[in-house]
Amino acid sequence: MCAILVVGSGAIVDPHLKKESKDDKYGILDVKVHTKNENVINVEIQIVPIPEMKQRAIYYLSKMVTEQMTSGDNYSAIKRSVAIIITDFDFMSNNGHYHNQYRYRSDKDGSEFSDLTELNTLDLSKLPTDADSTDLWYWMTFMKTGDEEVLNMLAQRSPQMRKAVGVLKELSADERTRMLYEEREKARRDDASRMGGADRNARTEIARKLLRRNRPIDEIIEDTGLTQEEIEKL
Numbered sequence: 031m032c033a034i035l036v037v038g039s040g041a042i043v044d045p046h047l048k049k050e051s052k053d054d055k056y057g058i059l060d061v062k063v064h065t066k067n068e069n070v071i072n073v074e075i076q077i078v079p080i081p082e083m084k085q086r087a088i089y090y091l092s093k094m095v096t097e098q099m100t101s102g103d104n105y106s107a108i109k110r111s112v113a114i115i116i117t118d119f120d121f122m123s124n125n126g127h128y129h130n131q132y133r134y135r136s137d138k139d140g141s142e143f144s145d146l147t148e149l150n151t152l153d154l155s156k157l158p159t160d161a162d163s164t165d166l167w168y169w170m171t172f173m174k175t176g177d178e179e180v181l182n183m184l185a186q187r188s189p190q191m192r193k194a195v196g197v198l199k200e201l202s203a204d205e206r207t208r209m210l211y212e213e214r215e216k217a218r219r220d221d222a223s224r225m226g227g228a229d230r231n232a233r234t235e236i237a238r239k240l241l242r243r244n245r246p247i248d249e250i251i252e253d254t255g256l257t258q259e260e261i262e263k264l
Contacts, residue, residue: 069110070094076117087115091149112148116173121151128156129166172198237261 061073072094080086094111115121122130130151134143152166154174161167168187172194175181185195233254240250241264250261 067109069112070098071112071114073114074116076115076119076121079117079119079121083121087113087149091147095147108146110146110148112150114150114152116152116154118154118174120155121153126156128153128158128170234260234264238264 060075063071063073065071072090074090076083091111091113094113095108098108098111099105100107132149132151133145134147135141136143152170154170157167157170157174161171165188168184168191171180172184172191175184181195181198185192233256237250237254237256237260240253241261247258247261250256251258254261
């Protein structure tokens, strides 16, 4: 799975939540963004399930709100906080939707209490194969696929997606170059090791023949390049 965050007009900030005391838990975010209108967005990617993940999500979202307040601030300082959790496993097992959005709403008529907090879950394992014509489906397909034909299709979707596909291909090309270099270096080291072993075997055999002829050890050392200890073992 691959992931690229495209920020139109905002700033990626320190990916660590603040500790309020030495005993406080230290929350680490994957990507934290302040938008142009000062909203806060946290994007987190989880490949495998972790214990108490829902409690952890609530904890991080709450910290995103409370850390906006400093001494002397009034509550108007609080801006909208949005958490986005991307998983490749069945996180929200109570439904089959690949995208779930959670806010404060009334259980009577669904009216919204506030939009200051929002939690989104995106489940790649539930993404349908067929397009549903939403931008979200295309971006999630981009994150999930490793098929170059699919990526080329996605690149036609929008300028933003074309740019993301281009960046991904550049990164992939760099990775392939690095892997090819490492493979060549490994092959070179293996060849050198094999040649060195063969050369040492040949020199050892010469040393044995010279020993059978009762040649002095210092001459054998000079002729074969073996150490005195190696020759004495023979």
